[in-house]
Amino acid sequence: MTPAELTELRRQLAEITDLQALGALMFWDQNTMMPPGGAAARADMADTLQRTLHARETAPELGRLLDALEPWAAGEDPDSDDVRLVHWARRDFEKSVRVPADLAAEITRAKAVGLQAWTEALAASDYSRFRDALARHVELRHAYIGCFEGHAHPYDVLLDDFEPGLTTAELRPMFAELREALVPLVAATGDPDQPRNDGVFGGPFAVDAQRAAVLELLDSVGYDPDHWRLDPSVHPFAQSLAPTDVRLTTKYDESDYAVALYSVLHEFGHGLYEASVDPALARTTLAEPVSLGVHESQSRLWENVVGRSRPFCAFLLPQLRRQFPGAFDALDTTSLYRAVNTVQPSLIRIEADETTYNLHIILRFELELALIEGTLEIDDVPDAWNDAVARLFGLEVPSDAEGVLQDTHWGGGLIGYFPTYTIGNLMASQLWERIEADVPDVWERIEAGDFAALREWLRVNIHRHGRKLYPRELLGRVTGEELRVEPFVTYLRAKLEDAGLLAPA
Amino acid sequence: MTPAELTELRRQLAEITDLQALGALMFWDQNTMMPPGGAAARADMADTLQRTLHARETAPELGRLLDALEPWAAGEDPDSDDVRLVHWARRDFEKSVRVPADLAAEITRAKAVGLQAWTEALAASDYSRFRDALARHVELRHAYIGCFEGHAHPYDVLLDDFEPGLTTAELRPMFAELREALVPLVAATGDPDQPRNDGVFGGPFAVDAQRAAVLELLDSVGYDPDHWRLDPSVHPFAQSLAPTDVRLTTKYDESDYAVALYSVLHEFGHGLYEASVDPALARTTLAEPVSLGVHESQSRLWENVVGRSRPFCAFLLPQLRRQFPGAFDALDTTSLYRAVNTVQPSLIRIEADETTYNLHIILRFELELALIEGTLEIDDVPDAWNDAVARLFGLEVPSDAEGVLQDTHWGGGLIGYFPTYTIGNLMASQLWERIEADVPDVWERIEAGDFAALREWLRVNIHRHGRKLYPRELLGRVTGEELRVEPFVTYLRAKLEDAGLLAPA
16 A cells, blocks of 8 residues: 555656746757747746755655654555655765755756856866966865765765766776777877878758758657757757756758767767656656766767667668768768778867777866865866876867866856766776677668667566666666776777777777 | 835846846747757756746845835836836736645646646547546636735736736626627628638749748838848747847738738737837836737737728839739739738637637636626537627537637636737727827828837837836826727727728718
8 A cells, every 4th residue: 555655756847847847948948949049038938946845855755744744655566666665765865964954955956167267268268367266166065075974985976966976086096997998099090190080970961951851860760850959059068957858959061971970979868868858757857867977988889889880870771862862972881881980189188089088087086076076176277187188089188178177067066067978988888798699680680771679678677667767777687787997998899890990909 | 216125126027137148048939949859858948937037026025125116116207217116016926926836736737737728629629628628727726816906806906917907807708899890790701611821822832932022011110120030830939039130920821911911011010019128128027018908009000000991002012012022913902902801700719800810809808707707508509609600600510629629728827818819909999099190191191101100109109118008007108098998999990991892870
């Protein structure tokens, strides 16, 4: 029998979920539809919604319901939806109430101030204009860490907000192992002067033709027009208001179709995860992806593991030839496959290829860790950045804008977020080993344009669980493993060899 | 000195305004952007927002703030923003708290049930499927009326929700006077068999060309792309999230450009009102149009008084010729002017021309009044409808779908709403007399495509006040008059004569 408190908890969480969905709608609208002059009013609306949500998330009656339910939950199946719901609701509640309202307000204010300072500093390519804001963020992160107990490393608290359960002690050796593998691999394969993707997507291609092309591609992989949208935005993203209302965005660069093509595959991976959560979890705390790392494993799987594979290139090339008459006639599958896997050491993370990408993340992780541990001074961050770029990529950083200021994350005080990109890459390779075992003809299917079996595997093994299982549990149940570096490195080396970009070892 | 309670009241009203703006965003998105499969989740979100808003609007602390402020307000300038704010906040608060939560919930439920029943009844063209829902609506309207005191007629309570301060005692003789003037006018000028607008907008015109054309027209009249959007929707509407974020929609019919053209002018009038409220009133209860009647006076003014005038036709025709090469070459200004003022008695309100339109409203008003007074039985509504159509238009109603079921309003329980359309038409004519006196060259300016002086007059005299002044005060201050029928009839007769559609009296 369902306790009355559980019914009431579900009711309250459903309303909280609805208000969060309103926030998602606001975010989506702001980045796709809002007239530019609407920004100030939108900031007020976002502020009010945030306050309204915070009041609901920290309501004492929520705490009382959870207290009342915990003895009951202890006697139920620990894998049941209800028990997991109580667990995650408790986790969210604790995270909310442990941070004093004054500190939460300070953090919100510092985020706005920091983003403004970062925007100006980036425009002027001058770190000194951002320095104070970053110092404040680090200070507030320490105050935030101080609200929590029982962690082995202060960075664990920050990491836990994005990747529940993962620790610095686990991450540090993995990232070191990855660095040791990637630096020589990039040195062996990379050429900073060659055009990205061998220049095969150079066009120029009209935006309308690109939009039609990515919609056809989305239709092939599993986009559902009854429940999805695709719009342009400055930075591509995926956002869902509900599993039945998923919104992707992309960016069209007339001189590089790869921007739209691969960002659409990436965001499709995110969207498919959000669309495929078990409908029984809808309007609960469990109806969302469990972590940024798992989320990113889905986007990277579609963008890189699938999208830059030889079978996918064989599937894609005839579509490209039809969509852009003449432009891809001279290309064969092997050249396309090679093109989308070329390695260019470069300064900008969001433009990086699959091989160099994780080095950008490792750089940020190492600097974040040093900042939080107090072994790196705020004033020394640009030098530390530039040294790391020289060490990892063999490149010189000509300006702060192309170096330490390039990402928005630190502007908003997000520390502990960057590692999730690499976690996603690692996890995607581990999952793919399992997929190849479970769906032996997966590559033949992909080459034939049949993605249904892959989608179904992902739905059953990953997506449907939503937030029921911790990332560690999810990965463990599917692969029997902890997060590991080796499958990713093996996958990458094999692909670079197969594409003729790396001499066999 | 500002009392602390006023600061707190303003803070609370600002948050309520923000939450209302979220509702506006949801409505806009639902009708323009939402994937169809998102509807169920959207209903949940709307429900939660409604409950959240209701809790804020009826919060006892809001009542205490208002109680504390009323003695203070009594000693201040009654025309000041602050005093008016307290007045309207009190009015809203009383309207919210006087309706018991159970009744409010019943009304919400009946609205959903009624709209569903209406949709099915309309599809089947069968009033009997809607009959019970309408009976329930009338019953609930009586319960709602019972929550309020001090009104001379029960219908006054319903009217007051849409047109604050107007009474049935005023409206009944005005609508009778209008009916007496219009029935013979329609009989003298109307021809149910001629094509709408003389068929001059028949096209076919491609949607892209229509969109470009209405955007050019909007640019002429005063659309601001930094703060406005235009999107397609099934039913055109205007919705603002803030004066700085105004969203118009229109509908494109390839075989009738007049649908987009005149709906865009109509919605522009609504949007301009919302965009031009005094910025000092932003995020307060006063930052919105004061009534549906005044709102409609603005849309009708642009759509009909301006948009169907001879000078506007002279301005428009060269644009049309450029926008749709060849299609308007044979037309001259007088023929266009005549075409857009032709009179066709017809069955469907939303397709009605300016001359017959108000008869559709009078019909609904008379039936609503009889339903509320208890002189019309629910089962007799279709017969009463059909009799009225014969009496007012000389037409026979072939089906419920083309008669009593055609509008959504009663489906949702909206009774007392229809009269505001006609109030808007009457008011627009009264305002126009004043505009012609204050801006003597207004027609020359319109013909020259210069709408700035007209916009400024509307801003200063109407828009900027937002909800500060009651419709009666607003009209009185601008025209020195109460709402009157005669200016509209005079205006209409003069136009029909000028266009050669009516022999001079």
